[in-house]
Amino acid sequence: MISVRELTKVYGEVRAVSGLSFDVEPGTVTGFLGPNGAGKSTTMRVLLGLDRPTSGTVLVDGHSYARMAAPLHLVGALLDAAAMHPGRTGRAHLRIAALTNGISDARVAEVIEQVGLEAAAGRRIKGYSLGMRQRLGIAAALLGDPSVLVFDEPFNGMDLDGVRWLRSHLREWAQEGRTVLISSHLMSEIQTVADRVVVIGRGQLVADVTVDEMIRGLGGSRVRVRTPAAEVLAGALVGKAVLTRVGPVELEVTGLTCAEVGERAGALGIALHHLSEVEQSLEEAYLSLTTDEVEFRGATKGGSA
Numbered sequence: 001m002i003s004v005r006e007l008t009k010v011y012g013e014v015r016a017v018s019g020l021s022f023d024v025e026p027g028t029v030t031g032f033l034g035p036n037g038a039g040k041s042t043t044m045r046v047l048l049g050l051d052r053p054t055s056g057t058v059l060v061d062g063h064s065y066a067r068m069a070a071p072l073h074l075v076g077a078l079l080d081a082a083a084m085h086p087g088r089t090g091r092a093h094l095r096i097a098a099l100t101n102g103i104s105d106a107r108v109a110e111v112i113e114q115v116g117l118e119a120a121a122g123r124r125i126k127g128y129s130l131g132m133r134q135r136l137g138i139a140a141a142l143l144g145d146p147s148v149l150v151f152d153e154p155f156n157g158m159d160l161d162g163v164r165w166l167r168s169h170l171r172e173w174a175q176e177g178r179t180v181l182i183s184s185h186l187m188s189e190i191q192t193v194a195d196r197v198v199v200i201g202r203g204q205l206v207a208d209v210t211v212d213e214m215i216r217g218l219g220g221s222r223v224r225v226r227t228p229a230a231e232v233l234a235g236a237l238v239g240k241a242v243l244t245r246v247g248p249v250e251l252e253v254t255g256l257t258c259a260e261v262g263e264r265a266g267a268l269g270i271a272l273h274h275l276s277e278v279e280q281s282l283e284e285a286y287l288s289l290t291t292d293e294v295e296f297r298g299a300t301k302g303g304s305a
């Protein structure tokens with residue numbers, strides 16, 4: 001379990017993290033979300049003892065990283081896959097980490113196989129693609145068979161095969177009872193793989209909810225209905241749901257289920273040409289939640305922020 005308590009980190013003039021508190025529970029994959037500069041990497045760096053907090057604490061199973069005798073056995077992390085020594089082979093990179101944590105060569109071979117780098121392990125890292133470096137970083141994180149895994153943007157640079165591989169393993173590691181925290185800007189991946197999300201903006205907590213709760217926050221289920229009698233149906237639903245007219249014969253209904261809309265239309269003898277639930281996405285929910293938290297935004301049509 002990861003416990004972040006009243007964490008504040010100030011770099012000169014920049015308040016990167018400000019009074020942040022949340023827990024990441026074992027047995028779940030938790031997505032750590034937030035716009036660029038929100039403070040995700042800073043929080044992870046403090047967790048891994050790479051940065052000292054200005055105040056507050058980040059504990060892993062009750063311990064601060066700096067005080068862990070054999071940290072690789074408790075927490076495995078992938079932070080910056082670009083920062084690996086380019087002249088070393090993948091295997092040497094893992095062996096060095098293993099040696100300093102009393103981990104055997106057999107375990108090194110095991111994690112190489114687990115991440116699918118058998119063919120590349122003898123090659124120098126400078127020849128690795130970003131996706132291969134990510135796999136190597138994940139292998140290093142797995143070395144000590146830790147109960148907590150912390151990955152910063154693990155899907156970056158991965159090809160489809162890598163994405164699918166990582167997706168299924170993240171779920172597996174959580175099912176084994178591990179605590180899994182991943183930051184990502186890929187909302188579709190987080191929606192697929194995560195149970196919960198912690199959203200931060202400008203260093204502060206914005207949401208700490210399940211993925212379902214986050215999507216439900218959009219205002220309930222949405223139904224799309226096509227009928228030549230859109231006007232009449234809209235009149236019958238007013239007051240029971242929020243209606244958006246998509247076209248002259250099409251409505252979008254928020255707050256009622258397909259069955260409820262269908263039964264109402266049936267009772268009125270209205271013919272429906274189409275009735276379906278609109279798939280709601282984490283991306284929409286995330287965007288509506290973080291519009292005010294975005295610090296860096298490109299110019300958009302109709303003005304820039």
Ligand SMILES: Nc1ncnc2c1ncn2[C@@H]1O[C@H](COP(=O)(O)OP(=O)(O)OP(=O)(O)O)[C@@H](O)[C@H]1O
Nearest residue numbers: 011014015016034035036037038039040041042043
């Ligand atoms: N070593 C540092 N020195 C000064 N400022 C820093 C340092 N590290 C981070 N910051 C600042 O702290 C803030 C939070 O940065 P951080 O990298 O934690 O955000 P993030 O949420 O990980 O962003 P991204 O999604 O872009 O990776 C930013 O304003 C950043 O410029």
